[in-house]
Amino acid sequence: MNWRRLGKSSVVALALGVSTMALGTGAGLAAPPAAANAGTATRTERPMNVLFIIADDMAARLGSYGAPVRTPNLDRLASQGVSFDRAYAQFPWCAPSRASFLTGTRPDTTRVMDLATPFRQALPDIKTLPQYFKDQGYYSGRIGKIFHQGVPGDIGLGGPDDTQSWTEVVNPRGRDKDAENGALINMTPGIPYGSAMSYLADGGADEEQTDGKVATAAIDMLRANKDKPFFIGVGFYRPHVPEVAPKKYFDMYPLDTIRIADETPEALSKVLPAAKAWTPDHFGMSPDEQRRMIQAYFAATSFMDAQVGRVLASLKELGLEDNTIVVFTSDHGFMLGEHGQWMKNILWEDSARVPLIVRTPGMTKAGTRSERTVELLDLYPTLTSLAGLPHYDRNQGQSLEPLLTDPADPTWTKPALSQVRGGRSVRTERWRYTEWEEGGLGRELYDHQSDPGEHRNLAPDPAYAATVAELKALLPKGPVEKRSKAVSYDPIRDCLVHPLSKAPKGEAKKPPAGGGAKGSGAAAARVCSEIDP
Numbered sequence: 001m002n003w004r005r006l007g008k009s010s011v012v013a014l015a016l017g018v019s020t021m022a023l024g025t026g027a028g029l030a031a032p033p034a035a036a037n038a039g040t041a042t043r044t045e046r047p048m049n050v051l052f053i054i055a056d057d058m059a060a061r062l063g064s065y066g067a068p069v070r071t072p073n074l075d076r077l078a079s080q081g082v083s084f085d086r087a088y089a090q091f092p093w094c095a096p097s098r099a100s101f102l103t104g105t106r107p108d109t110t111r112v113m114d115l116a117t118p119f120r121q122a123l124p125d126i127k128t129l130p131q132y133f134k135d136q137g138y139y140s141g142r143i144g145k146i147f148h149q150g151v152p153g154d155i156g157l158g159g160p161d162d163t164q165s166w167t168e169v170v171n172p173r174g175r176d177k178d179a180e181n182g183a184l185i186n187m188t189p190g191i192p193y194g195s196a197m198s199y200l201a202d203g204g205a206d207e208e209q210t211d212g213k214v215a216t217a218a219i220d221m222l223r224a225n226k227d228k229p230f231f232i233g234v235g236f237y238r239p240h241v242p243e244v245a246p247k248k249y250f251d252m253y254p255l256d257t258i259r260i261a262d263e264t265p266e267a268l269s270k271v272l273p274a275a276k277a278w279t280p281d282h283f284g285m286s287p288d289e290q291r292r293m294i295q296a297y298f299a300a301t302s303f304m305d306a307q308v309g310r311v312l313a314s315l316k317e318l319g320l321e322d323n324t325i326v327v328f329t330s331d332h333g334f335m336l337g338e339h340g341q342w343m344k345n346i347l348w349e350d351s352a353r354v355p356l357i358v359r360t361p362g363m364t365k366a367g368t369r370s371e372r373t374v375e376l377l378d379l380y381p382t383l384t385s386l387a388g389l390p391h392y393d394r395n396q397g398q399s400l401e402p403l404l405t406d407p408a409d410p411t412w413t414k415p416a417l418s419q420v421r422g423g424r425s426v427r428t429e430r431w432r433y434t435e436w437e438e439g440g441l442g443r444e445l446y447d448h449q450s451d452p453g454e455h456r457n458l459a460p461d462p463a464y465a466a467t468v469a470e471l472k473a474l475l476p477k478g479p480v481e482k483r484s485k486a487v488s489y490d491p492i493r494d495c496l497v498h499p500l501s502k503a504p505k506g507e508a509k510k511p512p513a514g515g516g517a518k519g520s521g522a523a524a525a526r527v528c529s530e531i532d533p
Helices: 008-017 019-023 072-080 094-103 129-135 175-180 210-224 265-269 287-317 376-386 401-405 462-472
Strands: 049-055 082-088 139-144 168-170 198-202 230-235 243-246 324-330 356-359 368-375 416-420 423-427 431-436 443-447 487-490 495-497
Touching: 049 129, 049 287, 072 287, 072 324, 072 356, 082 401, 082 416, 094 129, 094 376, 129 139, 129 230, 129 376, 139 210, 168 210, 175 198, 198 287, 210 230, 210 287, 243 287, 287 324, 324 376, 368 376, 368 401, 368 416, 376 401, 431 462, 443 462
Parallel strands: 049 230, 049 324, 082 368, 139 168, 139 230, 198 243
Antiparallel strands: 082 356, 324 356, 416 423, 423 431, 431 443, 487 495
């Protein structure tokens, strides 16, 4: 049966209503429950397919979000859908975040709080988001990084994937993977490439890079499956370090136009030790080195945006634009010197906040923005609801469908929760409140109405005691882990001051918290021998 020739309404009606006849008993698309149709006259007009696009370590630094970064393709997507200005990861680190939103459960449920623990250890029978669509009769395809992969170590290999989630997978490998063999410019050479402040303005064409190959494979997968319902996950690797992109993207950002974070020594001295992932501040990088790293991050972002543009253009050329939900997001943010940090896995705004754009033909108000606080956890129930599939009762998020209809919906009062080991944080539209080891290592309260940069900690001020109590009550109940100490880096000796190590100088250690997976780069961590834990 040629689904496309039937027209959008007929395609969706068939997909949702005659599944066993079209695809075989037990394998077809389930009809939506009556409740899903109640009060929604346009249900059969909604798209069937899902194109799920995710960047790696992409903070909300897009042109459409007001950042000085050129992202014309994602800006165009934003003009066609709803952008969420306050969207947050539940655990701002690759593996824990992806395990959370792909299972639709919180980190305290997945029990994934590092880069090695598989989510199926705690949730052996959970249906992941792509698996749920697959079980409903959809083709389920993955290109690149959707579940966790070490970068750059797992590029081309797939990493610890969840094989039962997919019908087909593609693991591209481009010339950037070879750059770690001596070509990278590394400003923190004692740190593995999964965390090192390293970059390369590379040669070659876009299509020779891994993300270029991701886009090419995504286009091929769309073309091959254009006549069937699909859930296709397209996972780009940039702007995760090392920041490798063709030189033309670096040329977009002259160094004299790059502004570094405005962090005074006084402000840095007031940062709680528990709120840091790395010391010293800025890895000891000079202002010029900081500018070069920001330039590289911007370049990698613009390169990634160009590849997204290729995929979206193909979607339109194939006639799939009008019956495909498109989601663009990231697994978490990334600090570019704010509070002296250059990392994720911490509970500042720029680490936990992500871009989130949803384009739903026939439903969204083109070019609108929502200021409501939402979570990546909400994506699973949103997509099943939009596709007219039965609600998966293990989801712990809430469908964003009301905000796609009315981005300013006044009844939406849900806060966003984020956490790392030893830390719990709640974000409302005005406030961020964070506790470290339930307050034993400190508390933070920031008023985003007057202090969007989170520089004035109001938690110790008795005048805000009532606000602290109100926000504290929103934090998840249950035990909180011990907070790991910040990993120190000695920029003079180019080695790590690791509190758990007694290894002699130069011995390879596993990458520290906040970095890539084991084996994620040729540069092994060197541990300063003088440190006695």
